[in-house]
Amino acid sequence: QKEVEQNSGPLSVPEGAIASLNCTYSDRGSQSFFWYRQYSGKSPELIMFIYSNGDKEDGRFTAQLNKASQYVSLLIRDSQPSDSATYLCAVKGSQGNLIFGKGTKLSVKP
Amino acid sequence: KAGVTQTPRYLIKTRGQQVTLSCSPISGHRSVSWYQQTPGQGLQFLFEYFSETQRNKGNFPGRFSGRQFSNSRSEMNVSTLELGDSALYLCASSSDPGSNFFYEQYFGPGTRLTVT
Numbered sequence: 001q002k003e004v005e006q007n008s009g010p011l012s013v014p015e016g017a018i019a020s021l022n023c024t025y026s027d028r029g030s031q032s033f034f035w036y037r038q039y040s041g042k043s044p045e046l047i048m049f050i051y052s053n054g055d056k057e058d059g060r061f062t063a064q065l066n067k068a069s070q071y072v073s074l075l076i077r078d079s080q081p082s083d084s085a086t087y088l089c090a091v092k093g094s095q096g097n098l099i100f101g102k103g104t105k106l107s108v109k110p
Numbered sequence: 111k112a113g114v115t116q117t118p119r120y121l122i123k124t125r126g127q128q129v130t131l132s133c134s135p136i137s138g139h140r141s142v143s144w145y146q147q148t149p150g151q152g153l154q155f156l157f158e159y160f161s162e163t164q165r166n167k168g169n170f171p172g173r174f175s176g177r178q179f180s181n182s183r184s185e186m187n188v189s190t191l192e193l194g195d196s197a198l199y200l201c202a203s204s205s206d207p208g209s210n211f212f213y214e215q216y217f218g219p220g221t222r223l224t225v226t
Contacts, residue, residue, distance in 0.1 A: 034214065043200055043217040044153070088153065097143065097166045098215060102152035 002027040002093050006101035014109050019076040021104050023089030026070070032092035033065055035074045038103065039085045048074060079108045112137065114203050114218035122224045128189040131221045135182050135203030141165075142184040143215060144176060147198040159184050188223075196225045 003026045013019045021035075032051055036044035050056045050063040050072070062075040072091075076083055086103040093099045115134045123129050135142050143166075144156040155168035159178035176186040182203075188195055199222075202215035 036217075043198075043220045046214055046216060049214055095166055097155045097158055097168070099155070100145075100153040 002030075002091075002099055004089055004091050004099050004101040006087075006089050006104045008102060009105040010107050011104055012107045012109060013079050015079060015081060017079050017108075019079045019083065019106055019108070021074040021076075021087050021089075021106065023072045023074075023101055024070055025072070025089075025091045025099075027091065027093055027099075028067075028070060029094045030070075030091045033063070033072045034090040034092075034098065035061075035063060035072075036088040036090060036100075037083075037085045038088060044088055076106075079106075081108045081110050084108045114201060114216055116199075116201050116218040116221050118221060119219065120222045120224075122226060123191050124226055125191055125193060127191050128187060129191060129223060130185055130187045131199055131201075131223075133184045133186075133201030133203075133218055135184070135201075136205075136216060139203035139205050139216075140182050141204040142178060142182065143202045143204070144184070144186050145200045145202065146170070147200055147220070148196075153200070156186065191225045193225050196223060198222050 005024045035048040037047050038044045048063040050065045056063045060077045064073045086105045088103045089101040090098045117132045141160045143158040145153050147153045158166040162178045173189045178184045198220045200220045201218045204215045
C-alpha cells in the first residue's frame, strides 16, 4: 500500500514567521507532488505542484522536493493568520491516482 | 472559467437508501476523480473517469459506482447506504491524466452526505 505521511500537527507559528510543513512518501516511482490547502468546511485548494528535485517558489510559498530521500516540503514565508488551515500533501501514484496524506493543521497566531 | 461544480451540496439519507451525486468538471477537462473525506481516514480515492471510461479505482466496496457522460459530467452512486458512508464527497477535475507529470487536480465544493 503506497503511503503519504504527514505530521498531523497542530503546527503553531507566530505571524511573520516561516512555517515548514513536511511530507514523506513510500512509492519511489512517484514523479508528481502537490500541496493543497483546506480551510475548515471547505474543499482542498491547489497551491503548489513540483515535479523536479530542488526548490520551486511561488510568492510566499516554496515547495522543496528530494526524490532520493522521498521527501517533500512546503515553506510559507511571512506567515499570516489567513494561512491557518490544513495543508495536504498529495503524490501521484504509479497507478495514476493521487494519494493524499492526512494533512498538517497550521495555526498562525497574530 | 467556471470551476468544478457539485450538486447537491448537502444531503441527508437513511440507512439502506441509495444516493446519486453529480459533478461538472472545469470546461475542457476530461478527467473526473471522486474522493471520500472523513475526519478519521482523510481523503480517500474512489475512482477516476476519463472519456466515459473508468481508468482507476480505489479500495471501496461495489456499492460505490460511477459513470461519466460524453460532456465529461460525472455521477457517483452509493447503494444500500450505511452509517459509515457519512462523509464529504469531493469531485476533482484534471485536463491531462495521461501525462506522467501534469496532473493538477482542481476540487469542487463537495457534497456533504449524512446517513441516519
